[in-house]
Amino acid sequence: MTDFRMPSLGADMEDGTLVLWKIKPGDRVKRGDIIAEVETAKGVIEIEVFLDGLVDEIFVTPGSTVPVGAVMARICTDEELVIPVTPRRVDMEKLIHGSETAQAATAATQQLEAPLKSSPTGGGRISPLARKVAADLGVDLSTVMGTGPGGAIVRADIERAAQVKKAAEVKAEAPKPPEKPASVPEAVIQPEAKAPVEASKPAPPAEERKPAVDFQTAMRQAIAAAMSRSNRDIPHYYLETHIDMSKALHWLEEENLKRSIKERLLLAVVLLKATAKALIEVPELNGYWVDDHLQTSEAINIGFAISLRQGGLVTPAIHHVDLKSLDELREAVNDLITRTRAGHLRSSEMTDATITLTSLGDRGVEKVFGVIYPPQVALVGFGKVIEQAWVENGMIGIRQVLVASLAGDHRATDGHRGAIFLEALNRHLQEVEKL
Amino acid sequence: MNQNELKDIILKGLKQVAPNANVEELGMDENLRDALDIDSFDHLNFLIAIDEKLGVNIPEKDYGKLNTVAEVINYLNVRVA
Numbered sequence: 001m002t003d004f005r006m007p008s009l010g011a012d013m014e015d016g017t018l019v020l021w022k023i024k025p026g027d028r029v030k031r032g033d034i035i036a037e038v039e040t041a042k043g044v045i046e047i048e049v050f051l052d053g054l055v056d057e058i059f060v061t062p063g064s065t066v067p068v069g070a071v072m073a074r075i076c077t078d079e080e081l082v083i084p085v086t087p088r089r090v091d092m093e094k095l096i097h098g099s100e101t102a103q104a105a106t107a108a109t110q111q112l113e114a115p116l117k118s119s120p121t122g123g124g125r126i127s128p129l130a131r132k133v134a135a136d137l138g139v140d141l142s143t144v145m146g147t148g149p150g151g152a153i154v155r156a157d158i159e160r161a162a163q164v165k166k167a168a169e170v171k172a173e174a175p176k177p178p179e180k181p182a183s184v185p186e187a188v189i190q191p192e193a194k195a196p197v198e199a200s201k202p203a204p205p206a207e208e209r210k211p212a213v214d215f216q217t218a219m220r221q222a223i224a225a226a227m228s229r230s231n232r233d234i235p236h237y238y239l240e241t242h243i244d245m246s247k248a249l250h251w252l253e254e255e256n257l258k259r260s261i262k263e264r265l266l267l268a269v270v271l272l273k274a275t276a277k278a279l280i281e282v283p284e285l286n287g288y289w290v291d292d293h294l295q296t297s298e299a300i301n302i303g304f305a306i307s308l309r310q311g312g313l314v315t316p317a318i319h320h321v322d323l324k325s326l327d328e329l330r331e332a333v334n335d336l337i338t339r340t341r342a343g344h345l346r347s348s349e350m351t352d353a354t355i356t357l358t359s360l361g362d363r364g365v366e367k368v369f370g371v372i373y374p375p376q377v378a379l380v381g382f383g384k385v386i387e388q389a390w391v392e393n394g395m396i397g398i399r400q401v402l403v404a405s406l407a408g409d410h411r412a413t414d415g416h417r418g419a420i421f422l423e424a425l426n427r428h429l430q431e432v433e434k435l
Numbered sequence: 436m437n438q439n440e441l442k443d444i445i446l447k448g449l450k451q452v453a454p455n456a457n458v459e460e461l462g463m464d465e466n467l468r469d470a471l472d473i474d475s476f477d478h479l480n481f482l483i484a485i486d487e488k489l490g491v492n493i494p495e496k497d498y499g500k501l502n503t504v505a506e507v508i509n510y511l512n513v514r515v516a
Contacts, residue, residue: 257494260492261482261492268476309455333476334476
């Protein structure tokens with residue numbers, strides 16, 4: 001059995017409200033299936049499942065607000081299904097009211113699962129520092145949802161879990177036995193969890209707090225939290241370079257002439273691909289700063305800043321930009337912008353970005369000074385293409401010029417590597433036909 | 436096709452790409468991108484909508500001639516039978 005937990009959909013997320021389940025007990029799920037919709041400060045996000053299996057139980061009712069890391073459902077993995085294991089007979093009452101019993105039950109289940117068990121959410125990876133912090137704060141690691149690379153548990157997850165746990169303890173004090181550690185998932189498991197989800201249930205304790213904040217305010221607060229953390233924790237350095245876009249734009253115009261209007265390439269697509277190619281050369285800008293270490297990412301998933309009409313900003317990831325052709329990228333960008341504005345983003349898009357790209361040229365901005373989205377270590381910004389006097393080989397000409405900027409995390413890289421990145425970016429934009 | 440019909444198609448196309456914007460109150464000579472806060476992605480989708488309705492495939496080099504509703508009407512007027 002694997003617990004399906006409320007995922008963290010960004011550095012700033014503390015909880016989410018279940019909008020609906022797209023599954024019911026007994027349903028078969030495949031890795032990547034959208035199984036639920038969860039409302040967050042960044043809108044309604046479609047939540048994907050990360051394993052193949054059979055839905056065993058559902059613990060949370062729509063409308064409930066549950067903290068990140070709380071168990072929402074239990075899924076029986078395919079490996080487990082092969083062996084006809086009798087579903088563990090655990091009295092839900094005990095599971096809820098006695099953590100010892102719960103642990104015993106889990107241990108019993110683990111015995112059955114042990115030989116086959118793939119580790120729970122996030123591959124069970126945990127950084128040594130996080131392990132130490134967990135011990136210090138008394139956080140049960142099995143209740144923590146990892147938000148680090150590949151779902152690894154990092155210090156921030158432990159700290160968040162400790163806060164949630166503290167809050168849960170305060171709220172859940174009265175009805176619980178004194179020795180109960182009130183770990184996160186238990187706070188939201190309902191005694192009636194086995195009953196069909198549709199039945200209207202009294203709210204679990206976790207959802208009674210928090211008055212309904214309007215979406216705008218929530219979005220603002222989420223951005224404020226992430227950006228404050230960025231400015232507090234990340235020693236930014238900034239570099240910029242002027243790129244002669246004449247060749248690239250000429251190529252783009254010719255290319256678009258050959259295309260039907262629906263298939264025309266936007267400049268943003270070209271910039272995305274050139275950024276990805278430059279990142280291959282300077283991989284240390286692509287990844288995360290986790291527990292005082294840089295973890296570079298092999299996958300180049302670029303968070304693409306998309307403004308929302310009602311205000312606010314979302315930076316969903318476009319996966320594997322380096323491996324996509326310009327046409328594949330065009331489709332991905334179209335799809336992503338459309339879904340972002342319609343409010344249909346998927347959980348992986350909210351969590352997988354390894355670097356952010358923001359292009360503000362549409363609004364006449366010449367240059368972007370980016371604020372890095374933690375735990376990422378860099379942000380690439382593009383302004384507007386402007387006609388400028390350009391001196392080359394002692395001659396003055398008029399060129400279409402784009403200012404590309406890099407905000408880098410000085411803990412992870414130095415200006416020298418950042419400069420090499422911008423140089424590579426420039427080179428790829430001079431050879432746009434090879435992108 | 437008369438000017439009012441063209442205008443109707445244009446406003447519907449704009450409404451489609453900027454559903455939250457107040458397209459009805461848009462002045463004939465207001466800059467579309469600024470007034471409706473539409474970006475190049477929306478702009479392209481607007482042109483796609485026009486192409487679907489009127490069969491006018493607007494090349495990229497003419498984008499600069501399409502800043503206001505009045506300009507779009509003028510541009511389309513001579514190209515629509």
